Amino acid sequence: MSKSKKGKWVVTSAWPYVNAIPHLGNLIGSVLSADIFARYLRLKGEEVVFVSGSDMHGTPVAVAAKREGMDAEDLAMKNHAIIKNLFEKWRISYDNYTQTHNPVHIEFSQNFYSEVQKNGYIFEKEIKSLYCSHDALFLPDRFVEGICPHCGFENARGDQCDKCQKLLTPLELKEPRCAICGETPEIKKTKHWYMDFPQLQKRLAEIIQNNEIIPQNARQVCLNSINEGLPERAITRDLEWGIPAPFKGAENKSIYVWFEAVLGYISAVKEWSERIVKESSKFDYYWKDQETKTVYFIGKDNIIFHLIVFPGLLMAYNDNKKEDEKFVLPYNVSSTEFLMYENDKFSKSRGVGIWIDEALEIAPLDYWRFNLVYNRPEKSDTSFLWSEFENNMNTLNDVIGNFIHRTLTFINKQFKSKIPEKIDLDETDINFISKINSISNKIGHFLDNFEMRKAIREIVEFAREGNIYLNEKAPWHIIKKNKKAAGHVFHLCAQFVYALAILLSPFIPETSEKILELLNIEQNLNDLGWESIKENALETGQSIKKAQPLFQKLDIEDIKKNLVNIKKQKKEGKKMDYISYDDFKKLDIRVANIEKVEEVANADKLYKLTISVGDELRTLAAGLAKYYKPEELIGKKIAVLINLEPKKLRGVLSEGMLLAAVEGDQVSVLTPDKDVESGAKIE
Ligand SMILES: [Zn+2]
Ligand SMILES: [Zn+2]
Known part of the structure; x- marks a missing residue:
């Protein structure tokens, strides 16, 4: 059998904005899903670079820093360190988790837009903008608050109304006020640089129509948006906290955060090649090869940005470039719907939901990873439910953990911890073996199509088959008369345990490592590989370690109480009572x-x-x-x-x-x- 050529992938997850710790919905929406996919590709032996980073610039951080009397860079760096650390705790296997305030990204973004300008896609326009004379500042986006012109909400922000979700511009707000000092701003003229998306409209429509890999619903969203006509978009802001715009006459202006953060997908690979693996040719190897597949794991609200705005920017850059200097256009997006919390929206102010720092304080990592992917909002919004969390904890314990533990303890006790030999196969064995030999293809098929929820559910079904086989064979009875026949059953069950270790590894890597440790396998997962799942992965006579339980049942009420306490402590921690x-x-x-x-x-x-x-x-x-x-x-x-x-x-x-x-x-x-x-x- 000849091995097919291995693929080359850039896997990315949406860049979290640095002023907030992600919650469980953010995590499964992009970060965790991307991690599962990247781990799976590595197991298959494909070449992968998996990147993301914190989105540092823009008005939310600038406003928060001004309010707290802090330097914007200090505030952003502090929060970035917290988020990066949390992703490590969640075992997100980034090759580079960076941030947008790093020199590689800044220089890259400036060069990128200089090229786009050379290619004739950027023009200047004088516009009216709000200006606060008290703070001596133009007030872009969130620097202004006021009444929403659509729904009358009193605290709408200059970029969006939180109540009706409509996108806004500062000038549309009624009774606008400066978000820093509260004073009424005046209208002043200022110049901005615009991206000429209408010029790209036809080519973008063609690309979307011709890309059959993009999911049907995402494609439709994009085509509708193109048919409505793409607007010109201002790509500069009168804002100090950002990347200085590289255009002549645009001194004191920065590149609008949306338009530079998205370039992080490229610059993070550049930074990785130069500073982490120290092979700078790897950058072109990945990004400037049209064979490379780039995949973007995002929430559904980000589809247009990744399938229209980002490819539009890439096309504008690629014009007049040689083939091997062009950045590859997106291969696919995997967009998720939203995760709710007990059928309610996650809300920090109302304390609804679980944030990724809180989760790890109340239950082990793999319970969360398992639960989130089991309930991944793939086709429709789903809800995190405590009852389901409890069910899933029981599944891990009773279906997966129990099968593995029964198999290994039996081999420990009856066969001196050595894999017993296989003898004659009966119908049930043949059926069982064919399940082991075909499972990697089955799960692989789901993962290739980003159907992680189906994949994990199918793995649970597979584990159930293990339990059924074991119960049917009842080797604890057989052993009284025929030890070899009982050993035969456990030979096959041990192969099944190995299969579970590999299958589970993209989803719950810690558990998978523990299983391999118990099986006394020292090779790392990627060396073993996805294809190693077979009826004869373990050799007869190979010794295993003493079985240890993989999971434990926790009291769900205790976990919930703990969460309430943690939230309370967090709240009190913030309101430190100072005495004079x-x-x-x-x-x-x-x-x-x-x-x-x-x-x-x-x-x-x-x-x-x-x-x-x-x-x-x-x-x-x-x-x-x-x-x-x-x-x-x-x-x-x-x-x-x-x-x-x-x-x-x-x-x-x-x-x-x-x-x-x-x-x-x-x-x-x-x-x-x-x-x-x-x-x-x-x-
Ligand atoms: Zn509104
Ligand atoms: Zn002001």
């Missing part, structure tokens, strides 16, 4: 010496302490009896708040409060680390 310096100065804290320690009748936690503060003697009621013996305290110098209102506790007048560190069930009294006089002030 004057308030702090009111606290009179002194060094005191413990003179005497007495137990308190009927209060087994309390001690009555007699302390000296300078010349003055005072009594304190202190809850230290569980943590210190009296002799450990006598003579100790401690810190005491002495101007606390006196109070009687269990008959003891407490004239102050001693300071101690409390952690769990540990209590440690604070003492000065140099010898100081009793009565010295602590400040």
